């Protein structure tokens with residue numbers, strides 16, 4: 001492709017002469033790998049208690065692991081209005097303990113206990129899940145004879161390199177799980193996941209509104225199912241293709257959120273998402289490597305009387321220098337459709353399903369992959385093998401001026417159905433430092449600042465917001 005090589009050459013010339021910085025924090029990447037094969041293949045993982053084995057040829061093996069994490073936060077003016085006091089100092093404390101029992105790589109029983117608390121909170125952050133069994137599943141495999149394995153029970157599901165549609169956020173105090181079954185196919189050339197599950201919810205509802213969280217339970221009559229494939233044959237270039245379905249058979253759902261169509265009627269819904277992600281290196285030489293990520297998805301189906309017609313696309317071009325401190329710079333763009341006209345029997349607001357929000361759309365949780373256009377510049381450096389620094393800048397617009405500004409939970413932060421308030425939502429800067437003292441202890445700290453645009457001012461959020469956090473994690 002002429003365009004590709006021309007662009008690649010141009011970018012190398014430009015970027016080789018810039019000494020700047022990104023990191024995709026390796027903690028999240030390691031976590032992803034660990035979840036993918038569910039094993040201890042990650043050498044960086046803490047394993048303080050030696051594996052307990054017994055039986056003939058050590059055919060039984062028990063691993064005990066856990067972590068505890070404490071994060072202090074300072075939240076300033078998250079409501080966007082200086083006149084209304086909402087500043088808060090709050091801490092989030094989460095502990096996990098897991099027992100992972102395997103028999104001859106054939107049978108695995110995994111049990112994970114989780115306790116998540118919010119301390120000193122003046123507001124309700126919905127981040128509590130006290131003394132809960134977060135995951136419990138049975139896995140059946142026969143790795144010498146078949147690439148298939150089956151996992152049944154309550155489990156986390158994380159799919160895709162970017163986890164944009166299915167994730168179990170690690171920054172959150174509580175993590176999402178699903179109740180159901182998942183068949184996994186793993187070979188050198190292809191990873192395939194087929195699943196049917198019911199999403200968990202932690203919400204407590206008081207008079208129709210979410211007021212706090214408690215132990216997770218299934219959302220009855222809501223089903224999440226699909227197929228997600230990662231084609232690795234042409235590595236390092238990889239292609240992901242997926243089909244995801246989200247169906248709600250409850251025709252009067254008020255819990256954990258109200259399920260109505262644009263006309264305001266309670267409704268059942270079937271939302272189907274088809275999409276693809278493509279990524280890999282574009283150009284590599286002694287100076288460094290230029291790489292890209294491209295992705296897109298289309299949603300269709302119905303919600304009550306409305307047809308669903310929504311889409312998203314994103315692209316990232318990044319350069320990793322072969323230099324001391326491993327500087328990296330990424331330019332990224334994201335667009336997800338918003339609804340054009342309210343009440344026209346056609347809904348165009350993209351639904352990010354159970355996707356990642358933390359960090360991808362800025363550290364302050366004001367955005368997600370719904371009615372958004374954003375561009376970002378992300379730089380990172382690793383001054384030592386233990387220290388990673390990251391800085392990001394994002395600018396955000398609404399995709400549709402008549403649809404809402406959605407925060408990371410999908411709640412509206414303001415809407416002007418006339419469209420007269422424009423689309424300029426604002427900009428955010430965030431910086432993060434991650435220090436891994438050892439595999440048993442790490443620290444992370446960060447700060448973020450949001451500067452509102454015209455639209456925000458017009459919907460009653462004219463003032464700046466700021467965020468600071470410091471987090472310690474102990475793992476064993």
Ligand SMILES: [Ca+2]
Pocket residue numbers: 077078079080081082083084085086087
């Ligand atoms: Ca305020």
Ligand SMILES: [Ca+2]
Pocket residue numbers: 088089090120121122
């Ligand atoms: Ca407080």
Ligand SMILES: [Ca+2]
Pocket residue numbers: 262339340341342343344345346347348
């Ligand atoms: Ca509409």
